[in-house]
Amino acid sequence: MLLRPATARTWVSAHRSDPRSLFLCLVLVLFLVSGGAVQASTGTDPFAEKRLALVVGIAGYDNAPDLANTTNDGKLISDTLNALNFRVSEHFDIGLEEFRNLLKQFAFDAETADVALVYFAGHGIEVGGRNFLVPADAKAGSRQQVADTSVSLDDILAAVDKARQLRIVILDSCRNDPFADDGARETLTVDSRTAGRGLAPASPERGTLVAYAAEAGAVALDGAGDNSPFAMALAQTLRTRDLEIGLAFRQVRDTVLKATANAQEPHTYGSLSGKPYFLAGSSQEVNGLAATARRNAWGRLEVDQEEQLQVAAREGDSRALKGLAYMRLNPDEDRYDPAKAAAFLEKAADAGDPEAMFELARMYERGIGVDQDVDKALDLFRKSAAEGFADAINDLGFLHFQGGLGIVRDPKKAIELFGQAADQRHPEAMFNYAALIDDGVVDGKSADDAAEYLYRALRSGNEEVLGQLSENPKMFKAETRRSLQRKLAERAFYSGSIDGQFGPQTQRGLRKAYGLSE
Incomplete structure (x- = not known):
């Protein structure tokens, strides 16, 4: 059984007398299962959307001035996220060791979450082009010592990195810099050369948004009351019913600008998938739709939100351009x-958006909205793949495997591309690559490698992967099955015999690894 995205070409296995059938994957972007957060809170649906958050607020510092509102801000955001059906872990005035341990556990838990969000309020500084969030016990002998005893933004991004659909990091951390000799402001920076550091490669299932309380290099205000202007705007806006998540952060920006008389402008970095997502209200039901229906859900935006999307598109926002195209x-x-739609996608593609390149390639391939041009389609597929867009890499793999769009059939190149897509954590590619390894057609890869890709595919949250491993495990050789059992045992999901037999105990282990409770 070979998994493939709904847009991929038919592939008949050339190396099995009883080939694995192909089936259409659920291209699950941002949020996997139907029912949304309401079902998640009731526990009535084991596959319901799971939202996970880590909230850290540091007000009391051992070697730096205390901060006034960070604990209050953390509690406000924690309460807000709890109301939005996040499972929230909140911590205040913690030291470096505890912070690192929390991130390690959060990273593991986030692998089975649909949404992973980290909010930090406290001191944050930039040293040597890298950003650091300062715990309560950070040393302060020098700026480098502060950095060495702090948590980097890279660490935070790594903690949310494997969440299945959406990753958000919110930093309310730019105040006066107590570690600078000249009393300068704290600066959290974004350099165009290193802005992608720590971000997972772009893929259709994933999106990472990093939100700063103030744009890079600028100051964030504590405000005159118990909470900062940014925290108040964030708490209010995230609760707004039927507000699309990308537009929500634009509204946070506008609210803070107004509240601070334009003295503070929040800013977002990174990118979200081109599929809409809603935190609250009845529109949450779209979060669990399959790929095409999910994309079509942009048409459900209320009139005022569509107007905001138009404004964002005129400003060159690629996600807004894609949303208008999908409508x-x-x-x-x-x-x-x-x-x-093609015109909107063309603008986004010209701006370097790999998802837009991929969608536009499909239109040129089929002659939808544009004159059919397979050369243009292939060029766009390649450009998208070069940007790390896993669906494009996977599609190119199918083209090389069977030939198409002028590509001469090249199974060796196809396997290489499938491996690249698998390493980008494309769920179907991971499963397919495991199958190819198991078939013995991937040089230098063993049954243990096949099992590792199967484990990662399982953790990615694709229901079809769980279904195939549960219902048809003997499609894989006994050695691969035993290796997968060992990997489940290493992660404390399984304690039975390493015998390659997927009985009830192994089945429970598979479900636990997927993220399902008994």
Whole structure:
């Protein structure tokens, strides 16, 4: 059984007398299962959306001035996220060791969460082009010593990195810098050369948004009351019903600008997937739709939000351009206009957005909204793949495996591409690559490697992977099955015999590794 995205080409296995059938994957972008957070809170659906948050507020410092509102801000955001059905772990005035241990546990737990969010309020500084969040017991002999006894932004990004659909890091951390000789402000920076440090490669299932309380290099205000302007705006806006998540952070920015008389402007970095997502309200039901229906859900935006999307698109926001394009690719809507959709995608692709390149490639391949041009399609597929877009890499793998769009059939190159997509954590590619390794057609890879890819595919949250491993495990050789059992045992998901037999105990282990409770 080979998994493939719904957009991929038919692939007949060339190296099994009883080939694994192909089936359409659920391209699950941002949020996996139906029912949204309401079901998650009741526990009635074992596959319901899971939201996980870590909130850290540091007010009391051993070697730096205390901060006024950071604990209050942390509690406000924690309460807000609890109300939005996040499972929140909140911690205040913690030291470096505890902070690191929390991040380690959070990273493991986030692998089975649909959404992973970290909020930090406290001192934050930049040293040598890297950003650091300062715990309560950080040393202060020099700026480098502060950095050495702090948590880096890279550490935070790594902690949310494997969440299945959406990753958000929120830093309310730019105040006066107590570690600078000249009394300068704290600066959390974003350098165009290193802005992607620590971010996972872009893929259709994943999006990472990093939100700063103030734009890079600027100061964040504590405010005159018990909470900072940023925390108040964030808490209020995230609770807004039926507000799309990308537009929510734009509204946070506008609210803070107004509250501070333009003295503080929050800023976001990174990118979200081109599929809409809602934290609150009845629109949450779209979070669990399959790929095409999820994309079409942009058409459900209320009029004022569509107008905001138009404004963002005019400012060159690639996600807004994609949203407007997807609104016009739904043939069931009066606004269906594939030519206009192609124009929006063209702008986003020209701005370097790999998802837009991929979608536009599909349109050129099929002649939808544009004149059919397979050379243009192939060029766009390659550009998207070069940017690390896993769906494009996987599709190129299928093209090389069977030939197409002028590509001469090259199974060796196909396997290489499938491996690249698998290493980008593309769920179907991980499963497929494991199958190819198990078939013995991948040089230098063993049954243990196949099992590792299967384990990662399982942890990625694809229901079809769980289904295949549960219902048809003998599609894999006994050695691969035993190796997978060992990996489950190493992570304390399984304690039975390493015998390659996927009986009830192994089945429970698979479900636990997937993230399902008994």
